[in-house]
Amino acid sequence: MNVNATTVESNTVATLNHARPARQNWALYLFVILIPLQNIYVQYVPDFGGGLNFLNLMLIASFLMALRCGGGLVRGTGVNGWVMLYLAGGVLALMIGLANVADASGHGNALKDKSIAVLFVFLAQMSVTDRVGLKRMFLASLLPLPYMFYVLRDQSSAVSAWHYTDHMRISATFMDLGANEMAAFFVTACLVAFGLVIGSRVGWVWRAVYAMAAGLTAVGVVLSYSRTAYIAILAGLAVTLLLSKARWQLLLPALALLVVLPLIMPPAAMERFQTISIEEEHRDESTDSRFVFWEEAIHHFKKRPLLGIGFHNFHHAEFSSHEMDVHNFFLRELVEKGVLGAVILLGLIWSITRLLWRGLAIARPGSWYVGLMLGLAGAWVALLIGNVFGDRFTHYAMIAHFWLYVGLALRGLQLRHAELDVQPDAAPDPELSDRESTP
Structure with missing residues (x-):
């Protein structure tokens, strides 16, 4: 079955677009702008008690305004169903875990905060009903980047040195997280913006905006001194380039950049990059400790394999x-949620991967949507790599924008199918559509 036979619902949004101007979710716009700025709302937004804090209030306001927008959830991709199972699996694991440790205080709040980020995938679909809304919501995710870059440069200048030391690990606006989480956020933002630069035929002003976003966040990745982020962004860039129709034209510039990059990167960053190794005789203490944590995780999984x-x-x-985290998201899911949680996670990974492939297959070449999907595909691969050496999936401040982009990808897929229903001759990209699997 080809892409045109997909079951994704399209008539609802098409009808809404002709019936009235799309409503805007101003609360969600604000939430998207502020959520990576922990240094602002953690320090300056008061907690009124009784659950009335920044995250909860913004979630409630965003949800209520999303109901007014009337977008609904996109059907037929499997993503929403697996996300719901993923959230339900977390609740089940929380209930199981309460009996297994002496002090489980704070676990409920941790699950709630993690779930808020995941809920962005639903909020995006409910709030966006047209292509203008897609671009506005994405633009909202770019607005905090200049301020984040300012904070990053300010912190970096205070600790900069010719040779690398651990004191150079900064977190910019992510005051409750660390350099690795900051780097993971910048990797995602950089790759999505880069996808729009090379994949969408937009005016020079918007191309400059996306290029600036990619540049600012690339500097953030470099100054994070996160080795995992270095590997992840290179892999993500490779995926984005390979999926692009302009891959052959971009090959020479990409190779030239690889040659020039060591000459323009800070010496401390090059030192950090050169320490990347998983061979036992070459591993440093940080890398070696991860293997110890992983062995313990596997040991406890074998004791409680079904539910964790x-x-x-x-x-x-x-x-x-x-008394440390597993430092591997996949092993953490396995040991804490068991085989059941692992199956749900695999289903979620497969559904998102399939969404990205279907989106690329049906997107109009040169459209804004194809640029989004190119960048998101690279960001998805980078995120999976990053989770091998840490937890890049549960910290709400760094992962919320990724879930927002998945929600936009779902809505964009639905809008593209609505366009094909009206204009059957607007065929999908033949280079990808002939490889599309059965929905």
Whole structure:
């Protein structure tokens, strides 16, 4: 079955677009702008108690305004269903975990905060009903980047040195997180913006905006001194370039950049990059400790393989001799949620991967949507790589924008199918559509 036979619902949005101007979710715009700026709302926005804090209030306001927008959820891709199972699996793991550690205080709030980021995938679909809305919501995600870059440069200048030291690891606006999480956010933003630069035929002003966003965030990745981020962004760039129709034209510039890059990167960043190794005789203490955590995680998984030890439990003394996180998202899901959680995670990964492939297959060449899908495909690969050496999937401040982009990808797919229903001759990209799997 080809892409045109997909079951994605399209008539609802098409009808809405002709019936009235699209309503805007101003609360969600604000939420998208502020959520990576932990240094602002953690320090300056008061907590009124009783759950009335910044995250909860913004979520409620965004949800209520999303209901007014009337977008609904996109059907037929499987993504929303797997996301719901993923959220439900977290609740089940929380309930199981309460009986397995002496002090489970804060676990409920941790799950709630993690879930808020995931809910962005639903909020985006409910709030956006047309192509203008897609671009506006994406633009909102770019607005905090100049300020984040300013904070990054300010912190970096205070600790900069010729040779690398651990004191150079900064977190910019992510005051409750670390350099690795900051880097993961910048990797996602950089790759999505880069996809729009090379994939969409937009005016020079918008191309300059996307290029500036990619440049600012690329500097953020470099100054994070995160080795995982270095590997992830290179892999993501390779995927984005390979999927692009302009890959052969971009090959020489990409190779030239690889040659020039070592000459323009800070010496400390090059030192950090050169320490990348997983061979036992060459591993540093940070890398070596991860293998110790992984062995402990596998040991406890074997004891409780079906449902796991419970959400947020591994770092407790009952399970970790070092009282540290697993430092591998996939192993953490396995040990804390068991085989059931692993199956749900695999389903979620497959559904998002399939969404990206279907989006690229049906997107009109040169459209804004194809640029988004190119960048998001690279960001998805980078995110999966980053999760091998850490947890880049559960920190709400760094992952919320990724879920927002998935929601925009879903709505964009639906809008493209609506366009094909009206204009059957607007065929999908033949280079990709002939490889599309059965929905």
